[in-house]
Amino acid sequence: MDLKLLDAIASHEEREAVAGFAGGGRDQLLPALHAVNDRVGWISQGALSLICETLDVPPADAYGVASFYSLFALAERPERVVHVCTDLACRVNGADTVCDVLTEHVGAAGKARGGVTWLRSPCLGVCERAPAALTFQAGDPATTELLAPATGASAVLAAGRAPSVSEGAPPVIHQKDGLRLLRRVGVVDPSSLDDYRAAGGYAALRNALRMGKAAVIREVTDSGLLGRGGAAFPTGRKWAATAAQPAGPHYLVCNADESEPGTFKDRVLLEGDPFALVESMTIAAYAIGATRGFVYLRGEYPRALRLLRNALDVCRERGFLGADIMGHQGFSFDIEIRRGAGAYICGEETAIFNSIEGFRGEPRTKPPFPVEQGLFSKPTVVNNVETLVNVPLILTEGAVAYRSLSTEASAGPKLFCLSGNVERPGVYEVPFGTSLRELLAMAGGVAEGRTLRAILLGGAAGGFVRPDELDLPLTFEDARAAKTTLGSGVVLVLDDLADLGGFLLRIAEFFRDESCGQCVPCRIGTVRQEEAIRRVLAAKSDERPLLREVGGVMRDSSICGLGQTAWNAIESAIDRLGALQ
Incomplete structure (x- = not known):
């Protein structure tokens, strides 16, 4: 290929950063960009040209990818x-x-x-x-x-000083009893495989290998496990559809790029129980016939990155990853971490594929669906961290016991991320059906002397709930009936001092910034939405008719969920809270 490389020359440091990617293909583009940005602090034209030459990628394509992510700098900046x-x-x-x-x-x-x-x-x-x-x-x-x-x-x-290499404090779980998904967080050493196994780790994979692939999928299907990333798609159905595809190889992708504002439950699991994710992915890979998996991890999670890398290294050394896992002849599987670089849209399942493959992280049109043509155009399962770590519970307790915990339509435990104006913010694990009032009480409610104004459920793509709606049961079906959503589990509390107008403006700014720009309704609509809210806050003009029109167009005609949900929280604030009048 005639790449028409740039004339700029890479520095010695940039050459050292790229040297390890010799012989790689386009799917190494994102890691190579990270390597240069990490080493130098920005990506020069010389470095970009060297990466293109090394990976055989056209410069225009590489520039389009590098400029897509907010964590990369293409102009010189301080280290x-x-x-x-x-x-x-x-x-x-x-x-x-x-x-x-x-x-x-x-x-x-x-x-x-x-x-x-x-x-x-x-x-x-x-x-x-x-x-x-x-x-x-x-x-x-x-x-x-x-x-x-x-x-x-x-x-x-x-x-004013170099970083002290601090990853922040380890996750704290305020609950003490009744935990299942979080039972090891803060209790076992997240860097120790022996501690993990002593606390029940790898019993589920042993059961899976004894049951066989079809029985594992049947058990997950019978459990009623729904995806915890927001879409609530039946996990067993997704696994079965992928396993049945004759084309190969099959791939497994863990979506750990939880960029929804107010969401941090996957980070807590990764930092507090990383071996659980490795075991869960290994079970999923066995069931669907995958030999290779990817964890697409947020670029802003340094502690999770270190602990997950350690878990993968230890599991390879001890025979829990690689060839003939746990002595099971012919079962081989390994996991690679791909760091995201600051793009909310890469939480969309097909945008992850493009990002891993070395393209801009833009969503693909469906169909075909990922179970048919996903990563590298092969059958692929995408699950988020919380969804996957439910699987060992199902395979140790049984589908019947797992399903009996909550409601018929919403099975198993659920993690909620409480933040905002609440006394004890953190991740809370409750059975589906727990009321919003009960959950808020567990977190201590709002501060003394303050009153509750509203709760945002589901994050920036979610909807608001009023103080008189706190008896809402937290299930997928009840949330739908109440015209709101659980989304990824965000419960963001606002008290009477919160600036609601400014809060809504930040939501609009967020979607404006995070739109990938691929489709016109989202690219233009998110800008018009933000402009209208600014006019309301500046002049108190009534922009609600325009907001409804723009929001409706985005919802009906955007390619992916970003544009389709960019109006949700604004709409609910207008209709439920009387905002922007």
């Missing part, structure tokens, strides 16, 4: 960058104050000063410790420091 989360949970917990202090002492966002710059960031996934900031220092190796909760003073201090 040290402070990312300050200004998304929903952090916004209501003082993120604007942190930004104001940084502006005063370091300079305006995006401006280099004294070898450092700072940026406003979308959700960093540590909403239970909001507000949050993440300092990145390029080098060999690159280092990060998580500040959560952050203050203006701590952010200024972090900007």
